[in-house]
Amino acid sequence: MKNCTFVTAVALLWLALSTSPTHAASRPTLAQPADEVFYQIFERSFRDSNGDRIGDLNGITSKLDYIKQLGVTSILLTPLQPSPYYHNYFATAFKAIEPRYGSMDDYLAFIRAAHAHGLKVYLDEEFQYVAQGHPWWADALCKPKSRYANYLLWRDAGHCTAEPFLDHAQWAGYDGRMIGIAMVDLNQPAVKKYFQQLLLFWIDPHDDGSGRDGADGLRIDHMMDDLDHKGLDKDLFAQFWTPMFQALKDRRPGLRVLAEQADWGYGQDWLTHGHVDMVFAFPLRDALTRLDKPAIVKALREMDAITPPGKDQVLFLENHDVDRYMSVVGNDMAKARAGAAIELVLKGEPLIYYGQELGMRGKALQNIPVSDGIQIPSREAFRWQADLMAPGSAVWYQGEQAWWTDRYNRSNDGVSLEEEQAAPSSLYQWYRQLLALRQGRPEWREGGQRILCDDDSAVLCILREAGNRRTLLMVNLGHTDAIPRLDPGLIGGNAWTDLLGGGDAGSIDAILRPMQVRLVGTP
Template identity: 45%
Template structure:
């Protein structure tokens, strides 16, 4: 065996000594969930609260409602798009700049943000700028001049004939509540000028004064219909890497606390978004589906799989209803106990709860397939019931149109028991059940931050363990139509929701703190 040269041995020894002298590299900080501890309230603001008597919910109305939301326990609000549009929901912009005048002004938004922040409530905005509508300045400029650079900011089939490339869901035009029809098209998100525009645009919502203080800006965004290959057409591909991730990175470089909630287009688990897109959260659609079915086995499977695909530092939004689906209070076979169980599962399971406005009252409403316009969704977007009667101030009845089903057969009725006025002082009301769940989640770190594990349980029952920093809680849901004994795994203490220890009623969910 040959001996190594002395010079080589000396050099190796010197390198070892140098390495030993270097401080150990710091372990990377664990990924941070910016939504940890939040409970979000999803507002369809045109229907929420009307402050000036014109029938349209507005920003000042949301500001006036902050004491109600604070008492409920809300820590963040999510509002649907504010930019102008010809549709009542504003998802297809006629201008990305500014605010729909029926909602108010930028000054109104600043007052709302300031008052919300003073109460510890964050403000998130919904965004869908992958498409735009006829009448948008880019559209008008391109139609007026084929040499306009805006022609390249959108995807067109036949500019000379004025035919737009197919927009969302294969549509070229939309007929809507206003009873007219307008075109829609797709924005060329990968065009360098478009990317630069949206970098500036989003930064303007986050830091409107450019002072890098963020107290006057929004705290995050919901990214509607987010896709890596937009509409699966093969024309706008690799958008996670080439559009969304760079845009999010620029915003986070100035404000690392921003939240980005991605609505996955396929309404499944969102694995691809969580692995490849720099978002904070996706929506837990499989858990939503299982909650709506009150199916213990499906819930156990969805909870387990959701946990497997959600990496540290990211989360899933847990919900029972939103602006795109029928309200749970109109589901076949629904009962007061089922409504309470759906609420409990939202608040007790791992993830970030998001409550759709009026859900806490038991507001009803179902998709109306008889309409071919966006009127079909109005039943899920009825005016928030502040009072027992429509005539009361604040009711946002913008869709009042006698002769239409969504008005003549609307779900909300005078003195139907479903309103803040009628439920506020009733300890047994659904509203006060929600208030209790908000408070319970805030009081127990195991619910906001704890690990989660599905436990073995009798058929038709769901048992889930939540653990954090020495606190262990067990959720037990009886998802059967008959009373059931409390399983031994729940221990001997009372249900933390009701304060009692009794057999579980049909469809009841309870929370226990068993002895370790």
């Protein structure tokens, strides 16, 4: 009888552990630092689940298989908070979900589903400002004794004029409405406490340290030490960001923080004094838009020099703030393939903006008054099917405005997942191939990096190494045929395999056509 009781107790204990949401064995392993590949989603434009043509959380959840199979490890969402702006920066509430994206329950279900797929989730946070309609502003306007009176910065003692974002008292939304944006006083103790508790909720909503329904990382938008260089919100690295990040990591030790450094430079101060884990490789992205070998080499060396051990650079060709890469390179497929290969082979953690893998196009509009509408072309609906208007397509921007009448996406234009999955030579298949190689070759993720062919030729040569594993990338960035000038010892000292076509690589220093990519590796 005692043995039966013991066996029963053990069985019940095993059942409790195996069904517990905090039991590690119940979830796939998530990517470690340096192994991550980010997929940035502009929610409103990704996938509509309820027929209103607005992308939403349930739409993203329904496409997690696609995201996982693409070969990425981590999803970066643009802001989820309610806002009068379509991009949901400048919030009117912080601990809330944009109603058109779904509910808090939909959000938590998405996090659980992403984790079940082995995907990490990063949230984009921008709370240095509030938009008109936020309770802090509404309650304190012309009321210096309001409970929120000191949450915002004011230009007058009567609190009737809020300190604006940059120097714009109002900013035009894409629908033409003028909307105010005010600066938050981030040095107020009550404000610091509020945002720390807010972020603790997003990363650990059950307040138990498990993070089972919590975000795995944060992107800090427009991060600065002296916000907008006004001398009003200053010393933020030491007084605001660093203690907050420490408190978050005390709760979730694996949490990672990615900063959008506001100056779009190399990000040294953000990595060292701001204590973030990653910054965006903006100078490298600029060099890659021009496919300029000297500029690429210069950016790589600067990044290597200023990035401390344990910190990293996020490599990207596109994001929600810049023009689509395919449009930047003039719809040139060879250049798009070259840019993708360089981004995904280089040392760092790559980011793919939704639809980049399809070669979606888009450039800021130049023929309309300045408003948030000018960047809608780089935020058009993800192309799931050849028919732009097929169910699920998030074409929320329909209308008579230029961002619709002059849109880039057109039905049956060849730039859709449906069309490209059926085409072996499509850009989508190129990305799948490169991402599969990145998953399978440790030197791409964690290896060292050497710049070869360091000469005045147009051939960019990058060697990635980890132990006895090597990958050599060669890309002819010139306008005429070229031969890579490689060390004869390197050429003859390894058995090279053609990673793109399989089999023996042949003569790895053979002639390269303009924009041709050659990718070889050791077995």
